[in-house]
Amino acid sequence: MYEIQYVYEDGPVTQDVDQHPLTRHVQRLTQRARAFDGRRPLVWDLLVTGFFVVAAGIDYVGGGWRNIAPNTDLPGWLIAVLTLGMSLPLLSRRTRPMAVLAVMVGFGVVNSASGAMLQIALVQLIVLFNIALRLPLKTLGWAGVLMMAPLVVGTVRYPRGSWDQQIVPQVWAYTLVALLGIAVRSRQDHTRALVERARQLEVERDQQARLAAAAERTRIAREMHDIIGHNLSVITGLADGGKYAASKSPERAAQALDAIGSTSRQALAELRRLLDVLRDEAPETAELAPQPALTDLDRLIDGVRSAGLPVRSTFHGRADSLPQGQQLTVYRVVQEALTNTMKHAGAGATAAVDVSYAADGVSVSVTDNGQGGAPSDGGRGLTGMRERTALYAGTLEAGPRPHPEPGWQVRLHLPRASAPSTALPTSKESVQ
Incomplete structure (x- = not known):
């Protein structure tokens, strides 16, 4: 040679x-x-x-x-x-x-x-x-x-x-x-x-490398936005509730502080896992953990409830055959929608999460009755939801609810990417 x-x-x-x-x-x-x-x-x-x-x-x-x-x-x-x-x-x-x-x-x-x-x-x-x-x-x-x-x-x-x-x-x-x-x-x-x-x-080759790097930066920015934005919103809600309860119920204030600490540690752990992947070290040195799935929606909703936002959640069917990528998309859309509700819906607002698994795919609806307007984060959250939806050829609608109903709604539908599950559908509803 x-x-x-x-x-x-x-x-x-x-x-x-x-x-x-x-x-x-x-x-x-x-x-x-x-x-x-x-x-x-x-x-x-x-x-x-x-x-x-x-x-x-x-x-x-x-x-x-x-x-x-x-x-x-x-x-x-x-x-x-x-x-x-x-x-x-x-x-x-x-x-x-x-x-x-x-x-x-x-x-x-x-x-x-x-x-x-x-x-x-x-x-x-x-x-x-x-x-x-x-x-x-x-x-x-x-x-x-x-x-x-x-x-x-x-x-x-x-x-x-x-x-x-x-x-x-x-x-x-x-x-x-x-x-x-x-x-x-x-x-x-x-x-x-x-x-x-x-x-x-x-x-x-250089152009493809630059495009891949830009796509990866966008993905990382989207993940960090979802992680930090949601957890900070929960922490803010808990802090406001703890401040209100401090003078009347010290026990509730202590519970709020415990929840703030738990949410902060969870956010730090997720950020640490994300940043470990970005290091120049070998991949095996990074801390590995599965991405959030639909089984984690209950914990997500419980965290929002503990921050002071009443949420009604309804689940129809089972998500056993839904691919992991689609599960992550559903999770992040619900997370972003609830985060926006906590930020912009105002006092006294409530939210509803409806998830339905059918033979043709999964449908999600997140609504609230608040008085707030569109998200004020420059559209990054809505853009991230649309990008995630586009990856699986889905549809996303986000905007005010039809007049005269107050509030905001987010509707997501992802077509099923694999064979439909043969398991009998079940229904679960929880209100708090």
Whole structure:
């Protein structure tokens, strides 16, 4: 396993690949060369151009060109001009390849027509490769036509054997170089597409992580709102009742204080369990406890009653087959509705909780006859109830009771998510 680093204009991209050690070494060298070329392209262009200028100069000074030239009586200055004219333009082969090719072809025509036949003319293949690598295919076709001019001039001016022996091998060389440029270009485009796809996947992964974190923060905030809001409302009610009873019935005041302590400890325990889950420690170090269920509704209602709010509760049917998540939703909706009643219904208000389990789901109704208006917590409680209801495709209605009845009502219905229970329905009603 090793890393390949692709260097583009917007930065390097690293990819892990399994390859043979020799291939790995070659890849590393290639990537280093590409990285250097990306940082300092002029240096590489000067090196390539300088190499061919020196090679052509050696051929000119040593007279090696006379070994294959049809005409060896050409003046030295012409050979020097042709040598520089077909090698120096390489410096701009990547930025202006068609202009470079046009210049080289012009000197190439003179080279073929004069009979010098300098081998430096073959560097046109490098320019052809860059055209295939960087420019549209139609431009590549025009480049091929342009390169045929020196070849045709040389064949007509100095024929050697049949025309196909002079032209066909050169055409094959042009074709192979063009195909090589197209192959390299296709490979680079494919690599860029893969890199872009990987970046998109990383962006999508980060977005999903942020959405999951936001959803988790919302869930935690909702749980803390339900826990703290309800228990503080109960404590407030108990404190007000204890203050009223302190002067007339010390025993009732003591009972209120005991209830305040019990409710506070319960709230702290629930908060501690919730916050333990948020720690960076291992999950097994957190204190574990089941979420509230419908079996805990009686204790919830008893706590509200002890805080001074008379509550009538009615239960129809059994919740044995109701999923735990739906039970928690019902519990939290009842808890929030009673909390709002305690906060806003006013003195002398009473509440009623009706829970009905049927084959098609569970229905809950929480009503009061108070004089208060809508909750003043910025809608967080109602929003939390609606979010919990939406998780199970349920319906929730919250608002004033129909005129002329005073008070507020909350109605919840959750469709059954599993098979209906075969247990016989039972009915339980308690009033206090």
